Amino acid sequence: NRPKLLGAVLTILIAQHGQQQQQQHYNKEGVVLGGSAYLTCCLVSDVLLTYGQLPKSYEHVGILARILDSCVRVGNISNEALAQVQGCLRVIFQNASQPTTIETSAPNDPIKSEIVSTPNNNSALPPPSKKIKGEDVDDNAEHKGSGKKSNRVEVDAKAERTFQLKLLRKILTAGIKAMKESDPQGLFLNPVSDAIAPGYSSVISEPMCIRVIGEKVAEMEYGGMIEYERDVELMYQNCITYNIGKEGQWFRGEARRQNKLWRHEILKQAKGLWTSEMGKRKRALDRAEKAHRDEKTAKKSLSVERITAHSIGA
Known part of the structure; x- marks a missing residue:
């Protein structure tokens, strides 16, 4: 229930952010990438990543955060990075009724199993065997x-x-x-x-x-x-x-x-x-x-x- 509750709260916060803050800083002279208005995106991403992989609906927020972090490390925002950021923001704040260009759904795994510890074995896999137990013969x-x-x-x-x-x-x-x-x-x-x-x-x-x-x-x-x-x-x-x-x-x-x-x-x-x-x-x-x-x-x-x-x- 806690992840669902967190997801619901973040949905509200991001929706409000998109409706109120985006236009406030849009086309402001001297403001880069919306300025501090988009800081909440990075903060939300950091909070989510602290507890594991991002929920499917917020993966593009994580991508945005990584791009911005990379730009900060380099100390420069290239045209390519700017285009990537713009693409992320379009997806994050687009109307829910509009089709998304980013595929975020993942298939359900039909088999639930885990890899267990096994003895070290660096040899190549054996070729498929074609002889095992079959039908009795005369x-x-x-x-x-x-x-x-x-x-x-x-x-x-x-x-x-x-x-x-x-x-x-x-x-x-x-x-x-x-x-x-x-x-x-x-x-x-x-x-x-x-x-x-x-x-x-x-x-x-x-x-x-x-x-x-x-x-x-x-x-x-x-x-x-x-x-x-x-x-x-x-x-x-x-x-x-x-x-x-x-x-x-x-x-x-x-x-x-x-x-x-x-x-x-x-x-x-x-x-x-x-x-x-x-x-x-x-x-x-x-x-x-x-x-x-x-x-x-x-x-x-x-x-x-x-x-x-x-x-x-x-």
Whole structure:
């Protein structure tokens, strides 16, 4: 209830600020970016960020605060930064009935799971196995020329692939949750638009964000861990590529920080969990196959005993 109450109060404050303060300082000679009228935006953002990631409806406030902080550090407001600030302010104070150009909604994660601590495992992920427990086959299949299936218990390739994709989805969903927690300001959460970052689409040919990665995970579009790695690396590299110069120094540093954290902790745990779970599955299937062989051997022994007993009785 407390986050909802805070959200309601901030909605009222920001709405009043937009209606009363914006026009008061608009077109005032010598006033930069509305002057102190917009200080409340930064303060609200700081308060929210103190308690974790910004609510979806206030993420653009966080973007505004970061841009202003960056300008203060550099000691200058460039035309590009000014355009970014103007884009943020338009979205923050636009009428609620007008369509928003910034996408802030995030998909519901279908799987609630967490990455757990696993033993260090720096080896590459094993290729998907195509043999596990499947359907029982005829006992006489081992005879050549019989036209029947092999005696060995084999896995249905389609069922095994489905198992692997579901396991991958569960692990990556936990990884995405950890990525969101490592990005408290929501810098990489949603797609970047030209309204917030002018000329972004002309610089970045393949945008990527946590939201898109999450959607691909939910739809099981990743066939393996390598594809997921590629998208995450692309996301961080896009940020570094676009944010050049002194003004983009903070953004580049944050991208490198989160990338390092993701690779050394989140990805490492994900790979370790994958290896561990696939190892458990293989051992379980090996036990099942052994039990199947033992059962078949026992049946053959019983059959031989019956035949022998029948011959003696005759």
